[in-house]
Amino acid sequence: EVLExxxxxxxxxRIYVENQGKYQIGRHIESMDIxxxxxxxxxxxxxxxxxxTYAKEFILLKKI
Incomplete structure (x- = not known):
């Protein structure tokens, strides 16, 4: 498997990923780390x- x-x-x-087209991924989510x-x-x-297998990272800044 390839991690990309x-x-x-x-x-x-709805959550989408773009990979040679646009695909809804909500039902494909396996896990999330915070x-x-x-x-x-x-x-x-x-x-x-x-x-x-795909991975995406998001960083959210907290209000100070």
Missing amino acids: SKYISIEGD DDEKDYMKYRLYFKIARK
């Missing part, structure tokens, strides 16, 4: 489509 990072977008209540740091939170989203 791809562009992810959220439209309304690191809660002092100034930010880091989210790592893991999902699987066909035989490929």
Whole structure:
């Protein structure tokens, strides 16, 4: 299996990944890790489509 990072977008209540087309991934999400740091939170989203595993990381800054 290949671990890749791809562009992810959220439209309304649906999550999409763009990989030679646009695919809804909500039902493919396998896990999510969250690191809660002092100034930010880091989210790592893991999902699987066909035989490929994808990962995307988001960093959200906390209001100071």
